[in-house]
Amino acid sequence: MAETTINVTVPATTANLGAGFDCIGAALTLYNKFSFTKAKELSFYVTGAEAERVKADESNLAYQAFVKLYEHIGQVPPPVRIGIELGVPLARGLGSSATAIVGGLVGANKLAGSPVSEADVMNLAIAIEGHPDNVVPALIGGCRLAATYEQNWAICDIPWHESIVPVVAIPDFELSTAEARRVLPTQVSRADAIFNAAHLGLLIRALQTGDGDWLKAALQDRLHQPYRQGLIRGFDLVQGAALEAGAWGLVISGAGPTLLALVDKAQAAGVEKSMAAAWHSTGVMADVRSLSIDTQGAK
Numbered sequence: 001m002a003e004t005t006i007n008v009t010v011p012a013t014t015a016n017l018g019a020g021f022d023c024i025g026a027a028l029t030l031y032n033k034f035s036f037t038k039a040k041e042l043s044f045y046v047t048g049a050e051a052e053r054v055k056a057d058e059s060n061l062a063y064q065a066f067v068k069l070y071e072h073i074g075q076v077p078p079p080v081r082i083g084i085e086l087g088v089p090l091a092r093g094l095g096s097s098a099t100a101i102v103g104g105l106v107g108a109n110k111l112a113g114s115p116v117s118e119a120d121v122m123n124l125a126i127a128i129e130g131h132p133d134n135v136v137p138a139l140i141g142g143c144r145l146a147a148t149y150e151q152n153w154a155i156c157d158i159p160w161h162e163s164i165v166p167v168v169a170i171p172d173f174e175l176s177t178a179e180a181r182r183v184l185p186t187q188v189s190r191a192d193a194i195f196n197a198a199h200l201g202l203l204i205r206a207l208q209t210g211d212g213d214w215l216k217a218a219l220q221d222r223l224h225q226p227y228r229q230g231l232i233r234g235f236d237l238v239q240g241a242a243l244e245a246g247a248w249g250l251v252i253s254g255a256g257p258t259l260l261a262l263v264d265k266a267q268a269a270g271v272e273k274s275m276a277a278a279w280h281s282t283g284v285m286a287d288v289r290s291l292s293i294d295t296q297g298a299k
């Protein structure tokens with residue numbers, strides 16, 4: 001009998017975009033690929049940079065998500081051979097864990113004959129990750145805002161103006177999301193809450209219109225970045241370099257340490273160069289790239 005292999009490609013994501021802590025994220029044109037083939041026993045074949053760091057046993061996050069989908073439909077998960085081709089660097093704030101969760105859920109659903117709706121796959125993904133801002137755009141693409149509504153999620157798309165280029169600077173050191181969440185306060189002042197509400201509203205309009213003055217003001221945050229900057233060696237220098245080279249603003253991508261500059265197309269090449277040079281001057285090698293917004297999500 002012919003082997004059936006399910007292939008799932010999942011985009012990287014950049015969460016928060018400054019003021020949208022834990023609620024907004026955008027899919028980027030950088031991908032992890034997962035394959036699932038029924039087999040006699042569980043096995044893994046992982047390729048790409050840092051492949052040896054991905055767990056190749058039952059604790060693998062893509063496999064755990066795969067199992068969760070089968071538990072959800074009340075079936076025993078079949079043994080599978082899981083192939084993982086890494087294009088998204090691990091623990092850098094580009095949603096690598098979200099790709100694994102979405103890849104495992106979508107792969108399992110397809111292998112089981114698609115019994116679970118996309119909305120329920122999304123709910124499972126959010127429950128596993130704990131917040132929606134990476135898994136939602138990883139699953140359906142685009143820039144997305146997620147808000148709870150009673151027991152459900154209201155998900156809306158945020159139009160992204162074509163003139164805005166996301167430039168990511170990915171350093172050669174890691175920062176786990178768990179560590180970057182540990183430094184956050186559990187309570188914030190009313191002034192900071194108002195600041196972020198206003199800036200998130202402005203950010204959404206600025207992304208939609210491409211208004212540079214609004215973007216400059218909008219890319220500020222008081223809920224997470226002030227506490228996390230100290231965990232990212234060279235933050236001030238790279239931010240200064242990006243702004244000087246003409247970026248509208250710079251934020252921490254997800255939980256970091258990748259830094260994301262939003263830039264007009266005409267300035268992108270110069271901003272890339274300046275960010276790489278600034279990090280290099282502190283002894284950090286950074287992979288700096290201009291990307292685009294992925295509009296398809298997992299496929």
Ligand SMILES: Nc1ncnc2c1ncn2[C@@H]1O[C@H](COP(=O)(O)OP(=O)(O)OP(=O)(O)O)[C@@H](O)[C@H]1O
Nearest residue numbers: 061090091092093094095096097100176177254255
């Ligand atoms: N392709 C993969 N397959 C299996 N597990 C993965 C894969 N990619 C990431 N992981 C798991 O996710 C962990 C990284 O998750 P973490 O939330 O710390 O970072 P991130 O998702 O890259 O960043 P952020 O959530 O800030 O965007 C890895 O250490 C690994 O356990």
Ligand SMILES: N[C@@H](CCO)C(=O)O
Nearest residue numbers: 015022133177254255
């Ligand atoms: N919103 C999350 C994204 C990382 O998973 C955070 O900043 O901690």
